[in-house]
Amino acid sequence: xxxxxxxxxxxxxxxxxxxxxxxxxxxxxxxxxxxxxxxxxxxxxxxxxxxxxxxxxxxxxxxxxxxxxxxxxxxxxxxxxxxxxxxxxxxxxxxxxxxxxxxxxxxxxxxxxxxxxxxxxxxxxxxxxxxxxxxxxxxxxxxxxxxxxxxxxxxxxxxxxxxxxxxxxxxxxxxxxxxxxx
Numbered sequence: 001x002x003x004x005x006x007x008x009x010x011x012x013x014x015x016x017x018x019x020x021x022x023x024x025x026x027x028x029x030x031x032x033x034x035x036x037x038x039x040x041x042x043x044x045x046x047x048x049x050x051x052x053x054x055x056x057x058x059x060x061x062x063x064x065x066x067x068x069x070x071x072x073x074x075x076x077x078x079x080x081x082x083x084x085x086x087x088x089x090x091x092x093x094x095x096x097x098x099x100x101x102x103x104x105x106x107x108x109x110x111x112x113x114x115x116x117x118x119x120x121x122x123x124x125x126x127x128x129x130x131x132x133x134x135x136x137x138x139x140x141x142x143x144x145x146x147x148x149x150x151x152x153x154x155x156x157x158x159x160x161x162x163x164x165x166x167x168x169x170x171x172x173x174x175x176x177x178x179x180x181x182x
Contacts, residue, residue, distance in 0.1 A: 006056040006063055008071045016082055018047040025052075025074070029081030032141030036077060040066055080141040087150040088175035089136040092168055098157075100136065100171070102129050112157055113169055121156050124149055136171065143177065150176075 012018055016029045025045060026035045038045060043066060046053040054070055056063045079085070091098050099110040107121040107129060123129055127140040127149040136153065140146040150173050157170035164170075174181055 004059050006059055006067050008054040008067050010052045010054070010071055010074050010078070012048075012050055012052065012078065013082060016078055017049070018052050020045055020047040025077070027074075027077045027081045029078070029141070031084045032081055034077040034081050034141050036073065038070070040070070043067065043070060076143045080143055084139040084141055085143040085146045085177045086175075087138040087146050087173060087177060089138070089150060089153055089171050090174045091134045091136065091171050094169055096169070098169070098171075100131050102131055107153060107156070109156060109171070113159075119156050121152055129153075146177070 016027060018025065018027045020026075023038050024035055025038055025047065026033065042057045042063065044055045044057075046055070052074055054067055054074075056067050076085075091100055096111050096114045098112050101108050101110075102123070105123045105125070107123055109119040109121075112119055124140075124145055126142055126145045127138055129149065130137045130139075138146050138150045138153070140149070153171055154173055159167060159170070
């Protein structure tokens with residue numbers, strides 16, 4: 001009696017195309033293109049015009065976990081290529097008004113807690129950052145890139161050793177790709 005294979009099928013919506021080159025999965029859509037290298041050797045991927053078929057060589061619990069994770073990553077890639085992932089951050093200042101701007105792929109935070117030297121962050125090319133008043137919008141077809149840029153912006157105004165319940169100045173994520181945070 002041989003082992004059964006685990007198979008997962010991820011459907012592609014209209015306007016989204018997938019292709020497999022070596023171990024790299026590439027998904028193109030209206031809003032952009034996302035690539036991901038598949039490092040799991042025990043998983044084979046077939047990209048069709050209407051669906052992506054994932055097939056595992058084993059049937060253990062670990063194989064099921066890997067298949068579920070890969071299917072979730074592929075669904076995020078499809079969503080990002082069709083409609084960008086958007087993270088929203090809010091600039092919070094108590095006493096000193098914080099000035100945030102974007103110039104030449106750099107985010108510049110001026111007057112944070114009255115500091116004379118501005119804090120700067122080099123932004124990744126895959127993400128676009130837009131500042132509107134006290135809100136900062138980070139959009140990217142790749143969910144991991146959007147999340148990492150948002151985390152980098154949040155860490156830019158972090159003050160270790162201070163109680164955040166008292167010292168609330170900073171930039172904080174308030175919306176993660178459609179999910180409101182408290």
